Every structure is written in C-alpha cells, then in structure tokens.
Amino acid sequence: MASSYSQLKWWKSHFTSDRYSHPQIPDLSGKIAIVTGANTGLGYATTVALAGNGARVFLACRSKQRALDAIENAKKEIQKNYPQLIGEPQLEFLELDLNSMTKCRDAARAFLAKDLPLHILVCNSGIMFSPYELSADGIEAQFAVNHLGHFVFTTELLPKIKQSQPSRIVVLSSIGHENPVPSGIDFDTLNDEFKSNSINRYGRSKLANVLFANALARRVSKEQVYVNVAHPGYVSTELIRHSKALGGVVLDKLIQVMTKLIAMSPRKGALTQLYLATSPEIEEQDIRGRYFIPIAIEIEPSAFARDEELQEKLWTFSEKLYKEKVKSTN
Numbered sequence: 001m002a003s004s005y006s007q008l009k010w011w012k013s014h015f016t017s018d019r020y021s022h023p024q025i026p027d028l029s030g031k032i033a034i035v036t037g038a039n040t041g042l043g044y045a046t047t048v049a050l051a052g053n054g055a056r057v058f059l060a061c062r063s064k065q066r067a068l069d070a071i072e073n074a075k076k077e078i079q080k081n082y083p084q085l086i087g088e089p090q091l092e093f094l095e096l097d098l099n100s101m102t103k104c105r106d107a108a109r110a111f112l113a114k115d116l117p118l119h120i121l122v123c124n125s126g127i128m129f130s131p132y133e134l135s136a137d138g139i140e141a142q143f144a145v146n147h148l149g150h151f152v153f154t155t156e157l158l159p160k161i162k163q164s165q166p167s168r169i170v171v172l173s174s175i176g177h178e179n180p181v182p183s184g185i186d187f188d189t190l191n192d193e194f195k196s197n198s199i200n201r202y203g204r205s206k207l208a209n210v211l212f213a214n215a216l217a218r219r220v221s222k223e224q225v226y227v228n229v230a231h232p233g234y235v236s237t238e239l240i241r242h243s244k245a246l247g248g249v250v251l252d253k254l255i256q257v258m259t260k261l262i263a264m265s266p267r268k269g270a271l272t273q274l275y276l277a278t279s280p281e282i283e284e285q286d287i288r289g290r291y292f293i294p295i296a297i298e299i300e301p302s303a304f305a306r307d308e309e310l311q312e313k314l315w316t317f318s319e320k321l322y323k324e325k326v327k328s329t330n
Helices: 004-015 041-052 064-081 101-112 141-163 198-219 238-262 271-278 308-325
Strands: 032-036 056-061 090-095 120-123 167-172 225-230 291-293 297-299
Touching: 032 041, 032 141, 041 056, 041 064, 041 090, 041 120, 041 271, 056 064, 064 090, 090 101, 101 141, 101 308, 120 141, 120 271, 141 167, 141 198, 141 308, 167 198, 167 271, 198 225, 198 308, 225 271, 271 291
Parallel strands: 032 056, 032 120, 056 090, 120 167, 167 225, 225 291
Antiparallel strands: 291 297
16 A cells, blocks of 8 residues: 555655755754754764754663763764854753653653753654564564654653744654555554564554654644654664664675665765754744655655544554553652
8 A cells, every 4th residue: 555656756856956954954042852862873963963053952862871972972073063053062861761651751751850841852763674572561662662652752742842832843754664564554463473574563663653743743733833754765874783684694785785885874864854853944834744755855655654544543542552551640
C-alpha cells in the first residue's frame, strides 16, 4: 500500500534545489528547545544550529556522559562557527531513556519542574534495523523507542508547548515508513518476532511517527502549535551500526562505502528538521501536519500514513499502552 506518488516525488527531489540553508536560520534568542538524541548525528547537528543562533537547548539523551561530552564539543564548534552569538552557548542535559515509558514521563516532568517555556521540540532520536528485542515495557524495541517513547514524552510536554505558542514540534520519520509490515501497523501481533523482520519493524515504527504527528497536528489545529514531519535523507550517522547484523560483512562493507560516497553530512542532513523548527515560513504559511524530505521539500507520505482512521487507531493504542504500563502518579 506504499504510495508510488510519494516515491516518484522523492526521486524528483534529487533534481530540486535545496530550500533551506544555515544562513536562513533566524535569531532564536529567547527560544527554548529540546532535542532528543542530541549527543550525536542529526541531533547533535540540530543542537549546534539551534544554540548557535541563540536558543537555549536541552540535550535529551540517555547517557549523561555522552551528552556532557557533546555539550563541550558543541560549545567549541559554536564559538568557532557562530561569531554572531553573544555570550556563551546555552546547552543543558536532560536525562531521557526512550526505551521506558516511565522514564519518558519522568523526563518530561523533570523539564516541566524547571517552569520554563518550550518553543521547539525535535523528536530526533531513533534506532534502525536493530535485532529483535523487547523494551523495558515488553514492547518490540524499534516501535517502543522510535514511537512510544516520543509519544509519551511529547504528550506530557504538550500543555507547556501550548502555553509557549507559537511553538513547533518536529517529528523525524524516514522514507522507510513506506515499507512497514503488510497491514501498516499490526497491533495484535506487534511483539511477534516471526511476523516481521528488522527492516519492516523499522518501517512500522517510522510509519507510526508520521501517523502520530498527523493525529497530533489535528489535536492542536486551533493553536499556534505547528507539528510537522521530516525525512532527513541518507545521512552519515550511527544509525547504520546494525548493518552487519542485518546482512553480514558484505552488506556492511557495501553500506559503509555507499555512505562515504553519497550520504549527506549530519550538518546538511539536519536542515530539513531545522527548517520545520525555525523557518518563519511555517507560521506565515500555516504549515502543519505536513511531510518534508531533503532539503525542506514537501511531498505526500504513503497512503498508510495519510489514513486518518489508522492515525486515530494508533493514538488510542498508544494511550492505552501508556496507561497499562505506567502506574499513574501525581
């Protein structure tokens, strides 16, 4: 049920000029942002660009040490490449483990306890093609980390995001969303190892990202909260680390060679999500619930992703899982 229209438009994008660049990012002084998975790859590049243009950025990561190392590296990079920034870059660690819904709730509450506004949330972190395993809540790991963790974290933060409007929520997906399991989301057999493989489990989780973003966009359609989806493209990041387990040494070598030859740098790959997080066009043109590919080019996602009934079914399923797995505390 993948959209051939979407795939055609994706290929045409290779011949379309980039629609956003780093010099186009406006002054973000006074803005507060959270970037998940901010210690490496696209998340790190997004963090540098946001903080380099004046935003106060919280690096939402599982490892405190890796986040602190990233903060030190980011400060040096910003001081070198963003001479227009007045004062020290504002970068802080926020502990977030997307493998656990309880810890996602706790991370959101830890931020809320700071009593700060939240203008930009970039749901960047994810895993790809990882071997089959279950999350801390007993949910297939790619679905749990890529979708459920962000679902909990975002919905817990949503009241503050509404209070801080105009505000942005950027959800990272992938063209991989066009290759999920045959039914799109197999709610009844989600945890059955033999009903899926690592590739379509990834596609399923990325489809869930688009479905969630569209359902959320409808829920805030009367607010100045702009929810959109980015497919960053083929970027050289740590996401390819499971390629050997997926296809053996030969495939691993092939992917490494292709990555060196044609993959974008994280700095360039981050531009589509930075466009959605920072461009004045988003508010001026009321862009919400839309899907963008590199660099800042809008196309339609797959037919599954546009299915409002499936969007609502996923939302209900995710809420139910959250209530079942996490003991509600005040």
